[in-house]
Amino acid sequence: MASQSASSPDSNPDSLSTQLAARGYKLTRPRRAVLRVVAETRESLSPSEIHARAKKFYPQTGLVTVYRTLEVLAECGAVRKVHQADGCHSYAPASEGHAHHIICENCHSVVEFEDCDLAEMVKTVQRHTGYKIEGHWLELFGVCPNCRR
Amino acid sequence: MASQSASSPDSNPDSLSTQLAARGYKLTRPRRAVLRVVAETRESLSPSEIHARAKKFYPQTGLVTVYRTLEVLAECGAVRKVHQADGCHSYAPASEGHAHHIICENCHSVVEFEDCDLAEMVKTVQRHTGYKIEGHWLELFGVCPNCRR
DNA sequence: GGGCTAATTGAAAAACGTTTTCAGTTGGGA
DNA sequence: TCCCAACTGAAAACGTTTTTCAATTAGCCC
Numbered sequence: 326m327a328s329q330s331a332s333s334p335d336s337n338p339d340s341l342s343t344q345l346a347a348r349g350y351k352l353t354r355p356r357r358a359v360l361r362v363v364a365e366t367r368e369s370l371s372p373s374e375i376h377a378r379a380k381k382f383y384p385q386t387g388l389v390t391v392y393r394t395l396e397v398l399a400e401c402g403a404v405r406k407v408h409q410a411d412g413c414h415s416y417a418p419a420s421e422g423h424a425h426h427i428i429c430e431n432c433h434s435v436v437e438f439e440d441c442d443l444a445e446m447v448k449t450v451q452r453h454t455g456y457k458i459e460g461h462w463l464e465l466f467g468v469c470p471n472c473r474r
Numbered sequence: 475m476a477s478q479s480a481s482s483p484d485s486n487p488d489s490l491s492t493q494l495a496a497r498g499y500k501l502t503r504p505r506r507a508v509l510r511v512v513a514e515t516r517e518s519l520s521p522s523e524i525h526a527r528a529k530k531f532y533p534q535t536g537l538v539t540v541y542r543t544l545e546v547l548a549e550c551g552a553v554r555k556v557h558q559a560d561g562c563h564s565y566a567p568a569s570e571g572h573a574h575h576i577i578c579e580n581c582h583s584v585v586e587f588e589d590c591d592l593a594e595m596v597k598t599v600q601r602h603t604g605y606k607i608e609g610h611w612l613e614l615f616g617v618c619p620n621c622r623r
Numbered sequence: 624g625g626g627c628t629a630a631t632t633g634a635a636a637a638a639c640g641t642t643t644t645c646a647g648t649t650g651g652g653a
Numbered sequence: 654t655c656c657c658a659a660c661t662g663a664a665a666a667c668g669t670t671t672t673t674c675a676a677t678t679a680g681c682c683c
Contacts, residue, residue, distance in 0.1 A: 455619035470604035
């Protein structure tokens with residue numbers, strides 16, 4: 326079942342805050358700013374885009390702190406790095422557990438989905454190549470409902 | 475059916491050469507050097523690794539030219555950018571047509587495979603999200619036969 | 624084979640994105 | 654309120670990629 330990232334329980338700023346606190350991280354102003362940016366977006370954003378937006382909430386926010394906060398959020402699983410043709414330098418909100426992204430080629434909006442049954446394919450490929458397959462990585466590209474109009 | 479990249483017809487230096495010529499590219503010494511490196515490897519290599527190896531064949535080869543040649547080769551479909559956890563800065567030999575890579579987490583060796591039947595999944599995801607899905611991108615991670623020993 | 628010309632080259636410099644360093648600041652428990 | 658480890662931003666360091674430019678070279682034409 327697919328779910329809108331921006332409205333999933335885990336990218337809600339409150340639950341993110343408590344999740345950080347639970348892991349012993351302090352809830353500082355710049356972190357709050359980055360959290361808000363991530364929670365409010367439906368697009369994948371580069372660190373510097375996130376920095377620009379975070380400054381609207383807390384103008385002193387430094388780019389360095391954005392990098393550090395993204396690292397923490399990725400560790401918590403709240404964001405995921407998104408890999409695109411032009412590089413792998415943006416982050417998208419993510420909910421818990423195994424999930425993949427669909428990215429709109431037009432507006433970069435991102436939606437998560439979980440239906441990825443690759444078991445059959447993995448078996449075949451293992452048989453053909455002799456590799457022991459331990460993980461996979463899948464992204465879909467397309468056009469979102471908004472941009473189709 | 476899976477195929478060893480290094481032995482596929484398209485990463486063979488000769489056919490690569492004629493392919494370049496067909497597109498109006500000149501066959502210069504540094505390009506030959508990069509071609510040989512790509513044709514001979516079974517791993518995914520970063521531009522600077524490729525540069526280091528290319529210098530064995532033509533010592534004057536500049537790193538800039540490696541970047542430029544990789545761009546040309548990617549355009550011809552002879553190499554593909556490989557995306558890994560630590561970044562997306564390496565290239566793997568690629569044969570023609572739609573294919574994906576399996577990358578060994580231990581030695582970075584790369585094998586291609588073509589069995590990717592995602593049609594069913596794509597249909598489901600389209601229904602659930604409203605996105606019109608136009609492409610996908612899949613990489614498998616695992617341990618190659620050599621490293622399993 | 625020799626010469627011509629556009630494509631290609633390497634070195635240096637610029638431009639990026641990311642990480643490290645460090646002295647000063649701050650969140651949140653005692 | 655005080656205290657201290659966690660955290661911060663500015664500056665500098667760093668590695669990768671791109672741009673610039675004068676010199677070189679591949680391959681066509683004669």
